[in-house]
Amino acid sequence: MSNIHSNRFEILLVEDNPGDVLLLKTCFQRSGLRGNIHVVEDGFEALAFLRREDPYADMLLPDLILLDLNLPRKNGREVLEEVKNDDELKRIPVVILTSSEAEDDVVLTYRLHTNCYIVKPVDFKVFQDTMDIIVSFWFSTVRLPKKAN
Amino acid sequence: MGKKSKQNFKECKSCVEFRRGAVWRYGFAVVITALAALLRWSLPEVLSETTFLIFYPVVVAAAMFGGMGPGLVATFVSILFYEIIFDPLALRMDVDNTVIWARLLIFASGGVGISVLAHLQRLAQKHERQRADEVLQNERQYRILFENAAVGMLQLDPEGRFIRVNDRYCEITGYSREELKTMTPLDLSPPENLARDREYLMLFLTGRQSKYEIEKQYVRKNGQVIWVHVTAGNIRDVSDKNIRTTIIIQDITERKRAEEALRESERRYSALFANKINGIVHCRMIMDEQGKPVDYEILQVNNAYELITGIRKEDIRGRRAKEVFPEIDKLAFDYIGTYGQIALEGGEKQFVEFFAPIGRWLSIFVYSPKPGEFTVIFADVTAQRQAQDELRTLKDQLEQRVKERTAELEQSIVELERSNADLQQFAYVSSHDLQEPLRMVASFVQLLEMQYSDKIDEQGKEYIKFAVEGVKRMQSLIKGLLAYSRIQTRSKAFEPVDLEKILQIVKENLKLHIEETGAEIVHDPLPVVMGYDTQLIQVFQNLIDNALKFRRANVTPKIFISAEKKERDWLFCVHDNGIGIAPEFFDRIFAIFQRLHARGKYPGSGIGLSIVKRIIERHGGTICVDSHPDKGTSFFFTIARSETEGSAEVA
Numbered sequence: 001m002s003n004i005h006s007n008r009f010e011i012l013l014v015e016d017n018p019g020d021v022l023l024l025k026t027c028f029q030r031s032g033l034r035g036n037i038h039v040v041e042d043g044f045e046a047l048a049f050l051r052r053e054d055p056y057a058d059m060l061l062p063d064l065i066l067l068d069l070n071l072p073r074k075n076g077r078e079v080l081e082e083v084k085n086d087d088e089l090k091r092i093p094v095v096i097l098t099s100s101e102a103e104d105d106v107v108l109t110y111r112l113h114t115n116c117y118i119v120k121p122v123d124f125k126v127f128q129d130t131m132d133i134i135v136s137f138w139f140s141t142v143r144l145p146k147k148a149n
Numbered sequence: 150m151g152k153k154s155k156q157n158f159k160e161c162k163s164c165v166e167f168r169r170g171a172v173w174r175y176g177f178a179v180v181i182t183a184l185a186a187l188l189r190w191s192l193p194e195v196l197s198e199t200t201f202l203i204f205y206p207v208v209v210a211a212a213m214f215g216g217m218g219p220g221l222v223a224t225f226v227s228i229l230f231y232e233i234i235f236d237p238l239a240l241r242m243d244v245d246n247t248v249i250w251a252r253l254l255i256f257a258s259g260g261v262g263i264s265v266l267a268h269l270q271r272l273a274q275k276h277e278r279q280r281a282d283e284v285l286q287n288e289r290q291y292r293i294l295f296e297n298a299a300v301g302m303l304q305l306d307p308e309g310r311f312i313r314v315n316d317r318y319c320e321i322t323g324y325s326r327e328e329l330k331t332m333t334p335l336d337l338s339p340p341e342n343l344a345r346d347r348e349y350l351m352l353f354l355t356g357r358q359s360k361y362e363i364e365k366q367y368v369r370k371n372g373q374v375i376w377v378h379v380t381a382g383n384i385r386d387v388s389d390k391n392i393r394t395t396i397i398i399q400d401i402t403e404r405k406r407a408e409e410a411l412r413e414s415e416r417r418y419s420a421l422f423a424n425k426i427n428g429i430v431h432c433r434m435i436m437d438e439q440g441k442p443v444d445y446e447i448l449q450v451n452n453a454y455e456l457i458t459g460i461r462k463e464d465i466r467g468r469r470a471k472e473v474f475p476e477i478d479k480l481a482f483d484y485i486g487t488y489g490q491i492a493l494e495g496g497e498k499q500f501v502e503f504f505a506p507i508g509r510w511l512s513i514f515v516y517s518p519k520p521g522e523f524t525v526i527f528a529d530v531t532a533q534r535q536a537q538d539e540l541r542t543l544k545d546q547l548e549q550r551v552k553e554r555t556a557e558l559e560q561s562i563v564e565l566e567r568s569n570a571d572l573q574q575f576a577y578v579s580s581h582d583l584q585e586p587l588r589m590v591a592s593f594v595q596l597l598e599m600q601y602s603d604k605i606d607e608q609g610k611e612y613i614k615f616a617v618e619g620v621k622r623m624q625s626l627i628k629g630l631l632a633y634s635r636i637q638t639r640s641k642a643f644e645p646v647d648l649e650k651i652l653q654i655v656k657e658n659l660k661l662h663i664e665e666t667g668a669e670i671v672h673d674p675l676p677v678v679m680g681y682d683t684q685l686i687q688v689f690q691n692l693i694d695n696a697l698k699f700r701r702a703n704v705t706p707k708i709f710i711s712a713e714k715k716e717r718d719w720l721f722c723v724h725d726n727g728i729g730i731a732p733e734f735f736d737r738i739f740a741i742f743q744r745l746h747a748r749g750k751y752p753g754s755g756i757g758l759s760i761v762k763r764i765i766e767r768h769g770g771t772i773c774v775d776s777h778p779d780k781g782t783s784f785f786f787t788i789a790r791s792e793t794e795g796s797a798e799v800a
Contacts, residue, residue: 018590
């Protein structure tokens with residue numbers, strides 16, 4: 001657990017539903033994550049953020065991307081595909097976080113090299129448990145590359 | 150010219166021969182008579198009585214050799230020698246003159262008689278020779294005739310073989326003389342006439358009939374069938390006295406063809422005339438100064454004409470068409486022009502037209518019996534025409550209706566497909582989109598409960614619980630709807646599915662439930678069928694899950710799955726010993742979202758059996774239920790047997 005506190009993690013949350021944003025932020029807070037959660041609301045914004053285009057020029061590259069599939073303008077599948085085809089960005093773990101249970105979506109996103117696929121649970125308690133697992137897995141269990149700075 | 154001189158020369162030659170023969174014969178008579186006289190003279194007197202005996206044979210010989218003339222000469226010469234030169238003594242002696250004259254008379258008359266006989270004999274001989282010559286001449290002429298005749302000629306021997314044939318015959322049959330040598334006339338008969346032809350020929354060859362005349366068919370060497378006229382006669386040949394069959398053949402193919410054509414046209418016309426239903430009108434064309442047909446005069450009509458047209462003979466006979474039918478030259482069809490062409494140019498024409506003046510459809514045949522005139526034979530075909538029209542109208546209407554119905558159906562199909570696709574899209578999308586707000590409601594209500602637990606009393610917590618429950622149930626319903634809508638999508642073709650394996654998977658999926666209830670599941674050997682494995686898993690899983698869920702309290706669930714091979718399908722049955730279903734609910738259980746029990750007692754979305762039904766139907770089968778409350782339930786369903794199941798079973 002010490003790792004979590006020693007480093008601040010950068011998380012990019014791509015989610016257009018403010019309710020979900022609030023829920024996720026609440027959950028992360030409750031799970032004791034020490035990090036910055038950057039929220040963008042559509043696929044274009046997400047890619048602009050990742051490529052540090054205006055107004056995101058000063059942003060750091062995230063350690064983890066939480067990506068919804070149904071997004072305005074550019075959907076999650078397209079974002080995933082561009083990220084995983086970008087030499088600089090493809091190393092960043094992408095967690096698909098969606099309400100879609102469609103088998104097609106699961107198959108397709110793994111084919112596009114998503115790192116995992118999680119269906120948003122309905123029950124808040126289960127939702128909280130799931131977020132706890134994400135935090136403990138990606139920011140505690142898993143070893144990620146050391147940052148340049 | 151050449152021939153004639155030759156003839157003259159021949160006559161001359163026989164003339165010379167005859168004369169030379171006469172000199173010889175007379176000379177012979179004189180010489181032998183002289184020799185006999187010399188012989189008589191040299192004989193002694195004692196034999197004087199031999200005079201008669203010596204000369205008499207001489208005279209006979211001369212007569213025999215030379216005929217009457219030489220015989221007479223010999224008689225007179227011998228009398229001269231005997232009585233005057235060699236026997237003067239006899240005259241001088243006292244011999245009775247009467248004896249001498251008597252002897253002379255006997256001798257002379259004997260000689261003359263023999264001479265006459267000899268001459269007659271010679272005449273007869275000559276006559277016979279002449280006749281022989283004539284026959285020979287005839288034979289020669291016959292041969293010339295035979296060879297050069299314009300008709301085919303042949304002679305047959307008693308066995309029916311060709312003795313000789315002429316060039317024309319070879320020409321008619323197409324065979325050469327050499328080829329014909331090995332044949333009989335029967336070889337030329339068409340196979341269908343062979344028996345008849347053989348009978349005729351045998352009748353003839355055996356002499357039971359001495360001549361006949363028939364018309365028959367020949368098959369030429371090139372296979373062409375021709376008609377020939379055959380005249381046959383049995384002739385006794387002069388030279389060898391045998392009976393020869395001589396046959397004359399004429400090629401009458403052309404004539405036959407003409408006859409046939411004639412008969413055909415006779416048949417046609419006579420049939421037309423004989424038919425009393427046909428109206429017949431005979432007319433004379435009337436032309437203007439330029440020879441253009443402008444009208445016609447009706448000369449004669451038959452009874453049927455009256456019947457068909459309703460016009461009486463007396464009213465039209467001798468009248469002009471324009472008088473009887475004033476509008477005839479204003480009709481759509483040019484009757485005068487058409488009839489005029491036939492009347493002037495000959496030929497014939499057949500057509501069906503509506504004849505407005507009498508308001509009938511007529512089938513018209515027109516021909517010209519002689520220039521300037523024409524005969525119209527017609528039949529009333531109005532009834533047929535009307536029937537045809539009616540039929541055509543009905544057919545058109547029917548076709549139109551079919552076309553419309555097809556278009557409607559096609560439209561319906563398109564609409565149905567679209568609405569089906571819309572519905573699927575709707576179900577799929579909305580089930581996703583509906584999840585989001587539900588999740589929001591449930592999550593934030595729960596969050597409210599957690600974050601503000603100290604500010605919410607028990608009553609409030611109870612409310613929150615119901616709100617969350619409702620959301621979860623809603624979600625379960627939406628998931629069911631989603632599953633149900635997915636059955637419709639046809640993404641891939643059926644594949645062989647081993648139901649034994651399917652059942653293993655289902656048992657694995659329901660392992661917990663099965664262990665909890667201690668259920669016993671037994672089953673028949675299950676076949677391989679064509680279908681979707683994921684859907685067939687849902688079928689068995691839903692049915693077995695239902696059997697486990699609706700078990701009787703304190704009774705160990707027993708599930709038996711049977712499989713029976715029918716003619717076209719497999720009949721499966723999932724039988725349980727559960728609580729059963731009352732018959733009045735049999736129909737309802739397969740409808741979507743239908744539940745028979747309070748949620749609290751038996752949880753569920755009420756969508757499971759409707760999914761099962763839909764899957765079975767998608768697999769070309771049907772499903773039904775039989776049940777007795779408190780005894781058990783049997784779900785029967787069929788799945789079409791696959792073509793490849795045999796091999797799959799072996800595998």
